[in-house]
Amino acid sequence: MKSRILRILAVILLITASCENNSEEIQNEIQQIEVQNGLELVTGNFDQFPELKDLYKNLIIKKRNASELNNKKYYFEIDSSNIVKSSFEGDVFFTIPIIGEINQTSFENLVLTLKKNGLKEAYIINYEPDNDYLKRVSTNPFAYFTGSTGSTNLNSLSSKSCYFITYTVCTWSGHPSNSGIPVGSGCEHVETVKIEVCSGEPTVTINGSGLYSPSSVGEGQTNILQGTDVITNPIYLKVINPHIYVLNELKIPFKSSEANWLKRSENFEFLLDILSFIEVNNTIEALDFVKYSISVKMAVPNSIVDFNKLFIETPTPDTKYIYQGAKTYISNPLTLRNGDKIKITFDQTKSDGKSSNQQVAIDLIEGIKYAVEAANKNLSGSDKILGLHIFCTTNGTHSATSNHGNGTAVDISRINGKKMIVTGVTNQIKELQKAMDNYQYVRENFGPFLKHKYSKESNSWNYNYPVKGHKDHIHFSIRK
Ligand SMILES: [Zn+2]
Incomplete structure (x- = not known):
């Protein structure tokens, strides 16, 4: 408990240190953080909170009707079925989702405050979630928010440059993985962290201890306003199906x-x-x-799917085969039997981060050499295959019976540096795949041009093998 508070203090001190506040203000914040665990959260619909009706009427409806305030900021639609009331030391805060445009992932909450000193204020807080938040909120409507945020005080005509948002987070056991559980329902420990937002929108991120801290803080942070604190947990209206x-x-x-x-x-x-x-x-x-x-x-x-490299690791199961022959690395350059040298480049798979530069069956390497040499005989000068990009050998995730595991399969994804998924079926791909079919130990020959499989056991070909994918690479395997 003690150490957690110290961690929060460290976060707050870091924020305030960059704001050049005087020491008194820092002291105030520290005290506030320490006593904020008395926070109560209640969820319900609009009619379940009698005090909310008055508040909404005074802060929103009246303003809409006031002729001198011809301001569109009071016109929005709220979701009255999904409201969170936060109470802390006599101050009350209602968070109400605003119904926004259907095709946006960003969202807004209306926050109405009723302070024990009689102060009533309305804020609109807008949230621009990052993908991590969208992921969390898809399974947990109370997930902690990450992304960027901004706010408008509906009661102030002058534009304020700084305000505080106070986030509540569940820090049960202090693990970030637990901090996303709904606050107030099964959460054993709630902490509240205050974030200062000044001139611009600092990105809010979660740090290692599961607490919020802004990763970047805006300029001009000395103008701290008093009495504008808001306690709110973001309500993502679109939680039904993000x-x-x-x-x-x-x-x-x-x-x-x-x-x-x-x-x-x-x-x-x-x-x-x-x-x-x-x-x-x-x-x-x-x-x-x-x-x-x-x-x-x-x-x-x-x-x-590796979106960065435009490559898909596609399972290609076969019958279980143990290769008995020798294995070695694919050399670069790879020297063909006619003396031509082919440039070989390697990659690494997304699933395991492993390099494709691994030992494979010598008969597989011989098959590659044979196929390139045969293909080049049929390709014109400028079209000749001078380089191959090997994406997979034994690296990557493959089915247990795939030929990759035993070093008898290779995935080639680029010819002369060009991705097959980008070039589509070229003469090079056609000739290479045709030549692979003619290799004496060919087993599988799946690629953008054809999907052939030879069964040594039954001495027969399947010329329309029903394997998916392989538009982005040639999977070539051997069986001796
Ligand atoms: Zn493969």
Whole structure:
């Protein structure tokens, strides 16, 4: 308990130190933090709080009707079914969600205060959540907020440059993982942390001890206002299904089957990955990859999509095979039998962070050499394959019976530095895959051009092997 308070103090002191406050103000804040655990939270609807009706009438309705205040800021719609009353030492604060635009992930709360000294004030606090918050709130409506925030005091005509928002967080056991549980329902310990917001919107982040601290604090922090403290826990109005809002935010015309799949809670993290990707890569290429990755994930949910590298780890199960021959590393350059040298580059898989530069079956390396040499015989000078990018050998997540595990499979994702997902089917891909079919120990040959599998056991080919994905790479495996 003691150490937790000290941690909070450290956070507050850090904030205030940069504000150049005098020591008296710092002292005041410390005392306030120490006594704020007497906070009571009650949830209910508008009619369950008789004092709220008066407050709302005086602070909002009357202002709307006052002719001298021709100001749109008093016009908004509230969700009267979802209200949190916070009481602390005789001061009362009501937090009410404001019904906003349907296609936004940002949201606003109206906070009405009724202080024991008679002061009544209304604030609109707006929140711009980050993806982590959206993830948390999708499973817990009381999840702690991270993102950026700003506020308007509806009672003040002059624009104020600084104010305080006080967040309550559940710090049960002091673990951040527990701090998201609903405050007031099963939470064993509530802490309140005060954040100063001045001229601009500092980003609010959660630190290692599970408490809030602004990661950046705005300029001009000496002008601290008195008596404007607000106690509020953000209420995310769209908690019913944040998936829909993120989906709308993406502004991608999905098919209804895709949209329905993306709305499933188990796919929410994937949906947020798409959002993060599209936010920085809003190109046709990127959209194509998003659509492709959805089709692969829908067919094979345990595929792992690496949006940064436009690569999908697609499971390719086979019958269990133990390779008895020798293994070695794929050399760079890789020297073909005709003496030509091929540049080899390696990568690392998202799922395990491991490099693809691992030992593989010598017969697999011989197969790559054979296929490149044969392909180059059919390619014109400028089209010849000079380099291969190896994304997977034994690295990555593969099914237990996949040939990757035993070092007899390779995933090639780029030819001459160009990603297959970007180039589409080229002559190089066609010739390389055709040549792979002719390698004496070929097993699987799955890629953008064809999906062939040879069964040594039955000496037969399947020329339409039903494996998903592989538009972004050639999976080539051998069996001796
Ligand atoms: Zn593979």
